[in-house]
Amino acid sequence: MKRPTRWIALLGILFLAAVPGFAGDADVMLEGGFVWERDDGNHEGELKATLSPTGDGEWNISFEFDWEDGPHVYTGTCAGSLEGELSGDITGDGDRKPKFTFTGSFEDGKFNGTHKRVGRDGELKSTGTMTLGAS
16 A cells, blocks of 8 residues: 555545544443333423443443422443344432333334333333434
8 A cells, every 4th residue: 555545545444443433432322312201291391312332232321300309310321233132231329329220222223222220129110102303
């Protein structure tokens, strides 16, 4: 490879590494919404997720949303693929620190999933759905 070609190839690699979504260690930001299914009517809201890579197919994740009592940030871990199946465990903020799981899959860059609350007895109770896409 001639010297100018090497420089162009190197610059191309550096450019791709700086573009979100191409770098293997870059945070991934997703935005969308959630539905919390309740007996007295569903609660819907905007949802933001930030995935920070921790290993091959593993991330720390945070979900930001507003609830009836104000803004919240729930955090946890997840595993899978940003082009296929993804699932994780989440802990809520506040005094009670509720525990949740989520699972779903990406199709055409959009994540569709469900979330469930972990009861005191460890039983999972379906709580609703979420949809996220690139922000």
